[in-house]
Amino acid sequence: MIFGLKVVKYIREVLNRQDIRIVLRTGQPGYAPEESVIKEYDINDYKTKTELTRRKLVTTVYAAIRSYQQISTVNQSRLGLEKIVSGSSSLLEFHSIAKYTQGALKQLGSLLEQDVNCLFCARGQGIIENADDLSFYIIAQQGFSSQLVNQKLETIEDKQISDQVKSCFTQKSHIYCDDSLYFYLARGGYRAVIYLTLAQSVSDIQKQLVEVFLTGIAIGYENVHLFQKLNNAAYKDVLTNLPNRLEFVRMLETFSKDGQDNAVAVLIDLKHFSDINDALGQDVGNQLLNAVSQRLQRLSCSCKIARVGADVFGVIGSDTCLSPTSLNAIFEQPFTAGEQNLPINACFGFCSKEHANSSGVKVLNQINIALNLAKKNSSTHFAYYNPEMEDETQWRLNMIRQLRNDFAENRLELWYQPQLSLSSGKVIGAEALLRWRTTDGNFISPAVFIPLAEYSGLIIEIGDWVVNQACSQIKTLEKNAFNDVTISVNVSIPQFRSGNFVEAVLHAIQKHAVLPSKLELEITESILMDEPQVVIDALVELKKVGISIALDDFGTGFSSMSYLQKLPLDRLKVDRAFITDIAQEGQSIIAETIINLGKKMNLKVIAEGIEELDQQARLVELGCDEVQGFYYAKPMPEEEFLKFLEQKRD
Numbered sequence: 001m002i003f004g005l006k007v008v009k010y011i012r013e014v015l016n017r018q019d020i021r022i023v024l025r026t027g028q029p030g031y032a033p034e035e036s037v038i039k040e041y042d043i044n045d046y047k048t049k050t051e052l053t054r055r056k057l058v059t060t061v062y063a064a065i066r067s068y069q070q071i072s073t074v075n076q077s078r079l080g081l082e083k084i085v086s087g088s089s090s091l092l093e094f095h096s097i098a099k100y101t102q103g104a105l106k107q108l109g110s111l112l113e114q115d116v117n118c119l120f121c122a123r124g125q126g127i128i129e130n131a132d133d134l135s136f137y138i139i140a141q142q143g144f145s146s147q148l149v150n151q152k153l154e155t156i157e158d159k160q161i162s163d164q165v166k167s168c169f170t171q172k173s174h175i176y177c178d179d180s181l182y183f184y185l186a187r188g189g190y191r192a193v194i195y196l197t198l199a200q201s202v203s204d205i206q207k208q209l210v211e212v213f214l215t216g217i218a219i220g221y222e223n224v225h226l227f228q229k230l231n232n233a234a235y236k237d238v239l240t241n242l243p244n245r246l247e248f249v250r251m252l253e254t255f256s257k258d259g260q261d262n263a264v265a266v267l268i269d270l271k272h273f274s275d276i277n278d279a280l281g282q283d284v285g286n287q288l289l290n291a292v293s294q295r296l297q298r299l300s301c302s303c304k305i306a307r308v309g310a311d312v313f314g315v316i317g318s319d320t321c322l323s324p325t326s327l328n329a330i331f332e333q334p335f336t337a338g339e340q341n342l343p344i345n346a347c348f349g350f351c352s353k354e355h356a357n358s359s360g361v362k363v364l365n366q367i368n369i370a371l372n373l374a375k376k377n378s379s380t381h382f383a384y385y386n387p388e389m390e391d392e393t394q395w396r397l398n399m400i401r402q403l404r405n406d407f408a409e410n411r412l413e414l415w416y417q418p419q420l421s422l423s424s425g426k427v428i429g430a431e432a433l434l435r436w437r438t439t440d441g442n443f444i445s446p447a448v449f450i451p452l453a454e455y456s457g458l459i460i461e462i463g464d465w466v467v468n469q470a471c472s473q474i475k476t477l478e479k480n481a482f483n484d485v486t487i488s489v490n491v492s493i494p495q496f497r498s499g500n501f502v503e504a505v506l507h508a509i510q511k512h513a514v515l516p517s518k519l520e521l522e523i524t525e526s527i528l529m530d531e532p533q534v535v536i537d538a539l540v541e542l543k544k545v546g547i548s549i550a551l552d553d554f555g556t557g558f559s560s561m562s563y564l565q566k567l568p569l570d571r572l573k574v575d576r577a578f579i580t581d582i583a584q585e586g587q588s589i590i591a592e593t594i595i596n597l598g599k600k601m602n603l604k605v606i607a608e609g610i611e612e613l614d615q616q617a618r619l620v621e622l623g624c625d626e627v628q629g630f631y632y633a634k635p636m637p638e639e640e641f642l643k644f645l646e647q648k649r650d
């Protein structure tokens with residue numbers, strides 16, 4: 001190969017320069033390279049010495065230089081465009097405004113192939129947390145101090161820069177100065193200005209490329225805003241602006257995986273929130289929630305707060321910050337909602353990092369288990385999750401499922417325990433008591449399943465069935481000419497809360513066509529503690545039609561005398577606890593007091609749980625009216641009860 005061609009090969013293949021233009025000149029026509037070589041090595045021109053005059057040489061060189069310029073312009077644009085494309089696509093990965101704008105400035109520097117100092121500026125509202133003004137803020141920076149980020153534009157000392165940025169916003173167009181550029185970005189209502197200073201001047205091509213790049217940046221900038229909005233809609237609570245349940249689950253996941261050893265997560269449930277909402281309206285309810293949210297935010301700046309449900313807040317923090325005492329303190333003072341000053345109580349369910357499951361949803365479930373227990377615990381109002389609780393919950397769920405099934409299959413029975421007059425010894429009534437015999441033939445105590453039925457709400461349906469069964473039993477008694485025997489039915493609080501309890505009882509009475517005075521409802525004192533007015537209103541209604549009302553387990557609760565006076569009572573039932581030792585010296589004082597109270601209030605008094613003759617004897621001395629207990633008869637199925645009555649008939 002001739003020497004010239006070796007040089008050409010070196011330029012193209014070793015130096016890998018395709019842009020350099022090459023003109024070959026040869027002295028001997030016979031040495032002309034093959035046409036294929038000219039093509040292969042991209043040789044611009046081939047001239048023999050003889051034809052290459054001075055003028056021709058100049059034009060040939062000019063032509064080659066022009067061609068080189070064109071090639072390098074195209075190359076530069078291509079490289080620039082490649083950078084734009086790859087830069088824009090890598091920016092697509094950023095979903096937060098902060099990261100996106102930071103990334104955009106970095107790409108800009110790489111596009112201009114120099115270290116640039118630049119700022120990304122936009123209005124603060126909706127972008128920067130807690131900035132709800134419309135002034136200009138620095139969202140991202142490159143080459144300045146990172147402390148400028150999220151600060152107002154005026155924080156930069158050079159006033160000229162901030163003035164120019166502002167005028168760029170008002171002029172709505174780019175501003176090119178000698179050593180600095182101000183680019184105006186606008187897309188779909190989102191506006192921003194990028195300011196940059198240059199170390200070296202930029203070519204026109206670079207300027208054009210930057211403009212193309214910025215069009216893409218503006219689109220991406222709108223996208224991250226839209227993404228942020230979607231994110232907010234999905235993960236923020238609109239009312240309080242706190243993270244919502246979904247976000248709290250994510251927070252719990254981080255808590256369980258990366259939280260400090262002393263970290264704790266807590267759910268706070270506001271008591272009686274729905275009553276406030278119903279009674280004072282939703283606006284007051286909303287204001288109350290905001291007031292609670294604000295007070296929670298005072299806890300400690302390291303605590304993370306979320307609104308997890310209508311009246312449930314979630315907080316994650318250290319156990320020193322989040323203790324039952326510190327949380328109780330938050331609820332000590334009433335909350336201001338509109339014109340109201342509302343005292344609010346709350347229940348707390350805790351789960352420590354130590355016990356937390358690794359999945360956020362499961363941790364939420366764990367805290368919920370603790371919270372549910374806390375709700376039932378009327379004295380302390382809080383509970384810490386421990387794994388045994390889960391077994392209990394599982395057991396409870398299984399029992400409820402089984403109870404629901406057996407009730408649907410009509411496996412519940414109503415038994416009757418006779419009640420007698422102490423003076424005449426005659427049967428004057430019976431208490432209807434639920435019995436649950438499971439498929440394996442075992443009885444489960446009402447003390448076990450009634451609380452589960454109450455907890456699950458199943459007691460509403462079951463209670464309605466009990467009232468109907470009792471009415472049907474009253475009818476049977478009438479048919480058998482036991483005309484003076486009443487039936488007492490126990491009633492739980494969820495039945496009163498169900499809203500149609502009064503109607504349901506009246507309906508049962510009509511349906512079975514029984515005398516209302518033959519039916520008695522037994523309520524316990526504890527029912528009154530929760531929502532006395534709901535209960536009193538319902539009982540007053542029922543009393544009007546002649547239904548009789550008894551206060552069960554009297555003396556074991558803490559009902560206030562003022563409520564007692566408001567209740568339309570007919571009978572007091574002295575709890576078994578005060579009867580057990582009644583025959584012993586000095587042990588009858590409470591029973592005696594209750595009996596005297598009953599007399600003063602003009603109520604009948606019946607004693608429960610009499611098992612022995614000397615208990616009866618003491619009750620006679622004390623002037624008790626009626627009795628019920630194993631000494632006379634245990635609760636028994638319907639047919640047995642009828643036989644029992646038959647035997648007692650004189």
Ligand code: C2E
Pocket residue numbers: 417432433434445446447450463466489490491492522552553576608609610611628629630631635
């Ligand atoms: P309660 O209303 O106080 O019913 C009296 C309980 O004392 C019954 O227990 C009865 O069997 C028991 N008892 C009666 N006499 C004696 C006695 O001499 N000695 C002893 N040791 N016990 C006696 P039971 O049937 O296990 O019912 C427990 C509780 O379950 C009832 O207490 C009542 O609160 C609730 N319950 C039963 N049936 C119903 C129902 O239909 N609805 C509702 N809401 N609660 C019910």
Ligand code: MG
Pocket residue numbers: 431490522552
């Ligand atoms: Mg009872």
Ligand code: MG
Pocket residue numbers: 552553573575608
């Ligand atoms: Mg009782």
